[in-house]
Amino acid sequence: MKVFATLFFSLFAAVTGVGIVVPLLPVYAHSLGAGGIYIALIFASFSLTRTVFLPCFGRLSDRMGRKPFIVTGLGIYALVSIAFILFSRNVESLIAIRFVQGIASAMIMPAVQAYVGEIAPKGGEGRTMGRFNLSLFLGLSLGPLIGGALNDRFDMNAAFICMGLAAALGCLLSVWLLPPVRSEAAVRRKTHSLPWGRLLRDGDLAALFIVRMMYALCIGMVWSFLPVLADAEFHFSAARIGLLVTLGVLVSGLTQTPMGYLADRANRKFLVIVGGLIAAAAVYGIELAPDFGSLAAASILFGVGGGIVTSAIMALAVVRGNRAGAMGAVMGLINMGHSIGMLLGALLAGLMMEVLQLRFAFSAGAALLAGSVVVFMIMTRPRTADTDPGLAGSVSAVALVAGKIPTGR
Structure with a gap:
């Protein structure tokens, strides 16, 4: 429990700190003379470095332990806040600082999630990851609210200081309360890292990555x-x-725990399919919405679908990571998929806004998500040789949908 609580608060502190600053960065950059392209580069530099380094640090944490990457990443976050205050005098420096911040994020996320996945009890992967994911969504919800209040009451430097203090506190707690590296499951196994080719050829893992x-x-x-x-x-x-x-972020966060419990009792593949289709329907609903109430309903529905699909995906990823003995690498790949998707989503919507109409971007996104669910169903169809109770060996969602078998896990 102590380890879980430490990891929960460390990630909550880091995400809240970033959430405090990130919504204010476009305005801050604009005050430094940045145009649209440079503002995009400020955000793209973070996403690109995070995407590149996520699988690398995840895999390294399988060999060297989780704690060094968590502590180092949180420490860099704290230093980044100082850099924002001292060196962000022009747009180029902001891009460079965000570049470093992306590397720090890539250190923290796969290591923290892999650590939680390894301490999750067998059969309780969904419950554990659902509870833990609450730290992420709470941070994403509270950060912007705190940042806006700090900026209005004081100035931008107050937001940077708050981000640094949150990261420093998480770093210190991780140093003091996380067990020594030698006691971690990843280090005690003393296994060699799995080749990337073997991980990438895993059809079930590839299906999770795509969704x-x-x-x-x-x-x-x-x-x-x-x-x-x-x-x-x-x-x-x-x-x-x-x-x-x-609304969407809060609802998704609040549904993480109950959906995690459900993922331990229901067919996880089926939950990925249902959650993905609900989220896709919600995104399509944004295109059709005629008023505020309809947009709010679509946002809430998107949060519900996201809560279902995220909990199920993370539970399946934990099972796959434990089975392969490469939890960090698996979490790195899953998080890389998330980073790539976030980047592509903003780019695709911007392109649709320029070429057609912005509303069409949401129907395109809905179609892509629904299509990924179909791909998931095909790639994870039942295979006689695979008896993994957590993923391929659970009752197939495809069979459930087709009505071929009455019940499932």
Whole structure:
């Protein structure tokens, strides 16, 4: 329990700290003279470095232990906040700082999630990961609110300081409360890292990667361009626009724990399919929405679908990571899919906005997510040789949907 609580708070502190600053960065960059392209580069530098380094650090943590990467990543986050205050005098320096911040994020996420996955009891993977994911969504929800209040009451430096203090506290707690590296399961196994080729040829893992990427693509669209749609077509106030985005994040966070419990009792593949289709329907609903109430309902539905699909994917990833003895590498790949999806979602929506209409971006996102669910069903269809109770050996969702068998895990 002590380890879980330490990891929970460390990730919550890191995500909250970043959430405090990130929504304010476009305004801050604009005050330094940045145009649209440079503002995009500030965010792209973070996403690109995070995407590149996630699988590398995840795999390294399988050999060297989780604690060094968690502590180092949180320490870099704290230093980044100082760099924002001392060196962010022009747009180029902001891009460089965000580049380093992306590397720190790549150190923390796969190591923390792999650590939690390894301490999760067998058969309780969904419950454990669902409870832990709450730290991520709470941080994403509270961070922007705190950042806005700090900026209004003081200035941008206050937000940077708060981010640094949160990361420093998480770092110190990890140093003091996490067990020594030598006691970690990953280090005690003393196994060699699995070749990337073997992991990438795993059809079930590839299917999880694809669904996670397309779900994140829809998140990228919603977070980046739902505010634009709400402002341009409906002329909502800033408070209403903020509420639309926050609703989905909050609902997804609140459903993580119950959906995690459900993932331990129901067929996890079936939950991925149901959650993915609900999220896809919600994104399509944004295109059709005629008023604020409809947009709010779509945002809430997207949160519900996201809570279902995320809990099930993470539970399946934990089972796969334990089975392969490469939890860090598996979590690195899953998080890489998320980062790629977020980046592609914003780019696709921006392209659709320029070429056609912004509303069409949401139907395109919905189609891609629904298509990934179909791909998932095909790639994880029943195989006689595979008896993994957590993934391929559980009752197939495809068979459930087709009505071929009455019950499942």
